[in-house]
Amino acid sequence: MDTALVSEKVEQANRAVADADVDAWLTFCRETNEIHEPCLPYVLGFDVVWPTAVVIGPEDSTVILGRHDAPNAERLGVHEVRPYDESIREPLQATLSRMDAETVAVNFDRDDNVADGLTHGLYLRLRDLLPGRELVSAGDIVGRVRGIKSRSEHERITQAAETTLGLLTELASAWTPSMTEAEAVDWLHERMREAGYGSAWSWDYCPTVHAGGDADLGHTLPGDRTVPDGELLHVDFGVVRDGYAADIQRLWVRGEVDPGLRRAFDDVRAAIDAGHAALEPGAVGHEVDAAARSALTGRGRDAYDHAFGHQVGRTAHDGGVLLGPEWDRYGDAVRGAVRPGEVYTMELGLDTEWGYVGQEEMVRITDEGTEFVVEPQTALWQLSR
Amino acid sequence: MDTALVSEKVEQANRAVADADVDAWLTFCRETNEIHEPCLPYVLGFDVVWPTAVVIGPEDSTVILGRHDAPNAERLGVHEVRPYDESIREPLQATLSRMDAETVAVNFDRDDNVADGLTHGLYLRLRDLLPGRELVSAGDIVGRVRGIKSRSEHERITQAAETTLGLLTELASAWTPSMTEAEAVDWLHERMREAGYGSAWSWDYCPTVHAGGDADLGHTLPGDRTVPDGELLHVDFGVVRDGYAADIQRLWVRGEVDPGLRRAFDDVRAAIDAGHAALEPGAVGHEVDAAARSALTGRGRDAYDHAFGHQVGRTAHDGGVLLGPEWDRYGDAVRGAVRPGEVYTMELGLDTEWGYVGQEEMVRITDEGTEFVVEPQTALWQLSR
Numbered sequence: 001m002d003t004a005l006v007s008e009k010v011e012q013a014n015r016a017v018a019d020a021d022v023d024a025w026l027t028f029c030r031e032t033n034e035i036h037e038p039c040l041p042y043v044l045g046f047d048v049v050w051p052t053a054v055v056i057g058p059e060d061s062t063v064i065l066g067r068h069d070a071p072n073a074e075r076l077g078v079h080e081v082r083p084y085d086e087s088i089r090e091p092l093q094a095t096l097s098r099m100d101a102e103t104v105a106v107n108f109d110r111d112d113n114v115a116d117g118l119t120h121g122l123y124l125r126l127r128d129l130l131p132g133r134e135l136v137s138a139g140d141i142v143g144r145v146r147g148i149k150s151r152s153e154h155e156r157i158t159q160a161a162e163t164t165l166g167l168l169t170e171l172a173s174a175w176t177p178s179m180t181e182a183e184a185v186d187w188l189h190e191r192m193r194e195a196g197y198g199s200a201w202s203w204d205y206c207p208t209v210h211a212g213g214d215a216d217l218g219h220t221l222p223g224d225r226t227v228p229d230g231e232l233l234h235v236d237f238g239v240v241r242d243g244y245a246a247d248i249q250r251l252w253v254r255g256e257v258d259p260g261l262r263r264a265f266d267d268v269r270a271a272i273d274a275g276h277a278a279l280e281p282g283a284v285g286h287e288v289d290a291a292a293r294s295a296l297t298g299r300g301r302d303a304y305d306h307a308f309g310h311q312v313g314r315t316a317h318d319g320g321v322l323l324g325p326e327w328d329r330y331g332d333a334v335r336g337a338v339r340p341g342e343v344y345t346m347e348l349g350l351d352t353e354w355g356y357v358g359q360e361e362m363v364r365i366t367d368e369g370t371e372f373v374v375e376p377q378t379a380l381w382q383l384s385r
Numbered sequence: 386m387d388t389a390l391v392s393e394k395v396e397q398a399n400r401a402v403a404d405a406d407v408d409a410w411l412t413f414c415r416e417t418n419e420i421h422e423p424c425l426p427y428v429l430g431f432d433v434v435w436p437t438a439v440v441i442g443p444e445d446s447t448v449i450l451g452r453h454d455a456p457n458a459e460r461l462g463v464h465e466v467r468p469y470d471e472s473i474r475e476p477l478q479a480t481l482s483r484m485d486a487e488t489v490a491v492n493f494d495r496d497d498n499v500a501d502g503l504t505h506g507l508y509l510r511l512r513d514l515l516p517g518r519e520l521v522s523a524g525d526i527v528g529r530v531r532g533i534k535s536r537s538e539h540e541r542i543t544q545a546a547e548t549t550l551g552l553l554t555e556l557a558s559a560w561t562p563s564m565t566e567a568e569a570v571d572w573l574h575e576r577m578r579e580a581g582y583g584s585a586w587s588w589d590y591c592p593t594v595h596a597g598g599d600a601d602l603g604h605t606l607p608g609d610r611t612v613p614d615g616e617l618l619h620v621d622f623g624v625v626r627d628g629y630a631a632d633i634q635r636l637w638v639r640g641e642v643d644p645g646l647r648r649a650f651d652d653v654r655a656a657i658d659a660g661h662a663a664l665e666p667g668a669v670g671h672e673v674d675a676a677a678r679s680a681l682t683g684r685g686r687d688a689y690d691h692a693f694g695h696q697v698g699r700t701a702h703d704g705g706v707l708l709g710p711e712w713d714r715y716g717d718a719v720r721g722a723v724r725p726g727e728v729y730t731m732e733l734g735l736d737t738e739w740g741y742v743g744q745e746e747m748v749r750i751t752d753e754g755t756e757f758v759v760e761p762q763t764a765l766w767q768l769s770r
Binding site for chain 1: 415416418419420421423431432434435436451452453456457470471472473474491493494495496497498499500501502503504505506507508509510522586587589590601602606690691700702704712713714716
């Protein structure tokens, strides 16, 4: 049980509630082994079976949960624990009344999936359980608590990124001209299994490996393609270690580098640099995307059809402010401002005849600007064998 | 990709929509790697990143998803595929209009978590995307599609149950008087890792192992207790194989059996038998629970504080009709009727001075009644070493 982390994040949550225009923050969930509540690892740290409420006020916190789940909460030792047998109604109402909680933030958000763990059925149930109280979106509180990483979270993210980069370097050393995309994936999966690392996104698609100019792009499974001479091996990859993820892309070329490929690499690099230059505390998500996007199109390239950057934490897509264009599918997530303590990955690429020229680099936001989580790739690397 | 299963379940869904008082069934989700949509494995079979809609009518089906996720849908070959770039709005509206879908069932349900995958934020978004259409609960459709297992699902559940029972038997053979609860858990986890089996509920709590009368009950972690002479080893366990789960409890006694322990075992057995006798097509959930509950209290025992039975399928708690008492926390789930093709596990137990006398048996509902998925435990077994 990750008691230290939960304790750290609940204190952060107390402060976030004190700063927000609400009386309490309520995480309400059930059977979290089936439907994951993304806030639960921060406020409780273990799965529950019966309907469970974690109520965090500006100064204290209470968890109301089924009697069978209660021993874990006692062991955690972070919250006041109120076990129930038949119904959560009375202890939940009593807890909120004791806290004078009229306005209660709950986990729904149109645009930010990690702040949207309250299912609609549970929302309707909560509406019935709490007549007379106002339920508002906890999106801002979640963005703050999840987005702003504690020191131990930063350390774990750095560790995941260094591990990811180490495995990518080892893969390049193990590469041979006959290695297929599927074999490269298997090679990394085998290392991950041995070491007990998780994948930063769906196992089957993490890593994503593209060999040469004929590779299928998108969220696709690897094929039996090998890297033709003069073309690229591209890998998008991230491990999860101690609950935290990385998300990095790296590129290698086999043999001679065509001047056209070098130009593509430089153009991608320049666009990443332009976005990176715009990324600082207070920067608005879509403005950072626009800086990278216009640098790329200004070099005569087609724009990428996704967001320039997203936060990284417990998962590769960690929610909160997104560095993306103002497209309908991104909603308000791209209109928020970047905060010190957050961790982003910046990514874009070009589909070329030599392969997918994709780059992706992780940075943390400091009080002054940014710093790279691990050394970025600033030149095309050679596959040798 | 589990194409055969998705194809089978989508056909079942077509029929369920045709029988229901709705025009279409819509599963709407995003970033399903972070928040699992419990219906997605049935209607699509792979995780998605961008907002995605699977629309199933009485005769056909369409999936509308981000361009990057589209190749997987094309490979699946079950639905008409409509990829989008910036917004799901237009293709979703067009699809529903083409199907004349005015009343649309979506995945929310107050009581059944596996039918409640639509988050409240996504519900609000859907409300905006589909003005003028009525959104109703898909609980009944989900209960039918998920609850009534196809032949290949029954085969997989049987396989998971046989594997679970096999591992439990091996554990009993490997048992020694010095084996602690934690070592028994590690022993099973090691076998699961070797074979690549998943756990039917949270890994840390599956298996749950109780050694003797001093064991902590509830959803607790194993300790360093061993089984004292004359007391019980109790294990609650289930593996996941090929995506399907089991959930079984088994009991062994070390040394002499005290007459009081034998009576407890017989009373538990009798209560399970009474519930089992009431379990048949058309039986209402809380009536089956009441049959077991009154058999137990009729023998002068305290009633158990949970439901008598739950469905088993992709997970140990598979949603739908629940064989439980009419308590607030179970809502309407205990008021539904049992259907042929469903699979239930029946469980209850007594906390005694010799240990936890818990039994749990899996049965499938046939047209005529029930049949055990694997051989039940009808006598106390001996630990020998």
